Amino acid sequence: FKDKTSAGGSELNPFAWHCNTFDIHADGNNYDTVCLWNAATNTLVSCKPWTDTSINPNTGEPWPYGGAEWYNLPYGHYYAFIFDPCLDTLLRIDTTVAYPYKSGASTLPSCIAGQSAVAVNFNIETPMPWTTSVYWPTDSLVATFQSSGVNWLHYYPAYPKPGLIKVITEDGCGQRDTSYITQLPLNTARRIEIKGGCPGPLGESGNADILLYGNANGYGGQGSGASVASVKIIKKDSNTVSIPQNYTVWNGTEQVYYLTNLSTGTYILESTLGCVGYKVYDTVTVKPYVYPLQEQTHITQCGTNAFAFKDSITGGIAPFKFEILETVPLIPQLLTGPQSSNTFLIPPGTGLDTIKLRVIDACGNAHVKNFPVSHLASCLPLDVVNDAEKQNQPEGLITVFPNPSQNDFFIKFAKKKKTSYRIELTNSVGVKLYTTTIENVDVQLHRINRPLSSGVYFIHVTDIKTNKTESFKQLVL
Structure with a gap:
């Protein structure tokens, strides 16, 4: 609460707060007494000598004009007449004092793996002890802290799933505030890209490069308070090595690490991140060059x-x-x-x-x-063959059942004799996307599942013995 001060610097100010009462000081007025009134009832609280006190109990320094102190007053509205040295007269100064309730919590990025951080704040005038309790989304208590400063940082075990963390701050008078926060634990997410090289003096893979793309929080140190992570190779083909990153750059969204000019082999990458050197590992294989x-x-x-x-x-x-x-x-x-x-x-x-x-x-x-x-010979679209009249009934049936939403095709064989078939899947311009051979089939269900985009596809089933082909047109949504 701001002190109530006159133009000349005379003050009427509270200096201590309790659960139900407070203490207040009034400057001296160069008269024999200083009187305090309850403004709500306009009644006199009491009068005291203007030399009643000389030392400010909060600072240990003398009050500028001496004055008087009142203790354990109920919260409310008060005034006093205090001498103003500039105006050379008595002035009425009013003040309203209420319990200084204020506390709260907010989330902060963590630089320690497996832990999250919460920042709490209390009003310095609030009675101690100051307690912070952290609850997971399951409403289980995971940590309790005693805060010794008005602004404090606490680490707690990070919840392993998404969800709001409940934080309750409580002062020495039992006044509480409940906050719900989204935790920001150290993020170790990353992705790896291998850029193969051309065959040459460095072997079949040439000068292949490994690029590790790390997220902003864990690898880039963005907002977590940690420095930028480091990446190095610690093993190649089970042999211990120590090959540091060639360089790293921030591309605006990710921290990119370059390990360049690598020959064919299997590498183990060690990432060191966070403020206590947390380590994660990746196994990457640089394969030999394959000709087009x-x-x-x-x-x-x-x-x-x-x-x-x-x-x-x-x-x-x-x-x-x-x-x-x-x-x-x-x-x-x-x-x-x-x-x-x-x-x-x-x-x-x-x-x-x-x-x-x-x-x-x-x-x-x-x-x-x-x-x-x-x-x-014909440019007409192929019929969708799905009934017995469009098949060779004496020999049995081949039927295709589409599952457009799942990129699935089921080919049902219901033949009277066993034979072998070649199955091909092509798109609308004839590009072959899938081929397989199945042998000694009479009754069988064959599934084709491919990552297909929306469009028209053709399934060609060829009897290898007779070289007879049946074609089916199907649609993927």
Whole structure:
């Protein structure tokens, strides 16, 4: 509470607070007595000599004008007439005194793994002891603290799941405040990216790099009070080593650590983070370089209609360049040189038999492949085959059941004789996404589950013995 002060500096101020009462001091007035009145009832409390006291009990320093003190007064409204040296007269000074109840809690980031932090505050005028109790969302008490300062930081065991933490602050008079906070424990979340190198003097993996992306709190030290974490390699292929990070940078959202020019092998990374050196470990394998390989087996064209062909690659290192080297018959407008897109648009009326494609990766290694063009006589959409009349009934049935929301296809075989089948899944432009062979099948349920985007897909089931193919068109939502 602010002291009630006159222009000349004379004061009427409380200096001690209790649970139900308080103590107050009035400056002297150069007269024989100083009197205090209850303003609510306009009654005299008492009069005391202006030399009743000389020392401020809170500071140990003398009161500037001496004065008088009253103890254990009920909280309320009071006034006194005090001499003002500037005005050279008595002035009435009023004050209102209430219990100084104030406490609360807020969350702070923690720099210690497994612990969270809560900041508590109390009014310095509030009677002690000051107690803080922390409850998990399960309402179980996990920690109790005695605070010795008006602002205090307490660590408690972090709750392992999401939820609000309840914090109760209580002063020496039993006055409480309840706060609900979201804890901010030390976050060890991270992700790792391997950027493979090209084969060369450093081995089959070349100068591969490991990049560790650490979160802002645990690795970047953002708001946690801890310094930026460090990362090093402590083992390679079970052999103890000590390879520190080459450098680390803050990219605006994550702390990125670079460990560069690494040969093929299995590495163990040690991250040291937080203010007490908490450690976490990751195992990372740098694999040998794999030369690029084009996966598709053929291209499908409907009559002489325009179509799109999308190449797909395994191995190699991005970015890739794709190029049509040759067509049979020759279509000069398709020989446009290297491009970054793996999709080629074939104009109508071409009637192609073969397309020769080359892919080149970032290392300069290439793969060249001739793709035969399969021509469909009919350009009508394939029927969705799902009833007995559209199948060869004397030999039994093959039925496809889609599960569009789960990216599932179920192929039900109900044949009278055992045989082997080749199953292929392609998209609407003929790119093969899945292939398998099942043997000696008569009655069986085969499931296809792939991470497919929305669109139309074709399932081709080929009897390996007769080379007869049944095709099914299905939709993924």
